[in-house]
Amino acid sequence: MEVDSGSDFTIVSMDTYRALWQGRGPPIKPCRQKIVDFQRQIVPLVGVCTVNVSYGRVKGHLRLYIAKGRRTSLLGSDWFDALGIRLVGIYQINSDPVGAVLQEFPDIFRTDFGEYTGPPVSLRLDPTVAPIQLKARRVPIALVPKIDAEIDRLILQGIVEPTENAEWATPVVPVLKQNGE
Structure with missing residues (x-):
């Protein structure tokens, strides 16, 4: 399950639900909740169920949304408080990976051309080839x-x-x- 602080809901696919409970899972109830993914596409839902969850010493009965088809399972922010998960530290990272590489290896990315100073290069060719x-x-x-x-x-x-x-x-x-x- 992928932790996604940007998701308001904890979601698993129907395939994952079946694999976890093999037909003996908590009852799935219909729901009217509309969920959209990060691309603003509606996530088709089978329904919602309440599951028993334990994380370390914390236990709870939490809502789990079941999505149709195959999807990545997401641990959304709706479970964070109940499980004692706190977000601390960096919330956004702004980095320029290309700029960092350019600064780390300036000799490799020079715009001018250097001159080869190694030993002479000789290409050995088959003398029978015209x-x-x-x-x-x-x-x-x-x-x-x-x-x-x-x-x-x-x-x-x-x-x-x-x-x-x-x-x-x-x-x-x-x-x-x-x-x-």
Whole structure:
């Protein structure tokens, strides 16, 4: 059962009710109570029953609402006082998990590019495999200036290097962002 201080009612599904009492449970009475979930959708109810509850040294006879179908069982605030449950401490947490990660690892999330300073990298290729050069794709004329500008930017930042003749070649596949860049 999930404790939910935002729920005014303690609710279990009919499936849970059957599993708990296996046909010998407290009688379910019809109820007119309207219950809505956190999405403001009406929770269809089978009814309500009174159950014997014990928590630590506290015992009581409490109302339990039975919902149709499968649902998460909720321990609502209607049982808190009877069971001696008190809410203390933080009621709301405002945190920015992304900001915390960015602050904790600033070197990883820099906007500029660093330079690899490790040992030289060598790709071992099977000498029996012939190099592949794929033909360039047709690019809409309107995109050519944007592609040229992006390639120039990558060269200036040292991310790519121009080469005269490459043994291996793959075409550029331009993908525009929503803002048109």
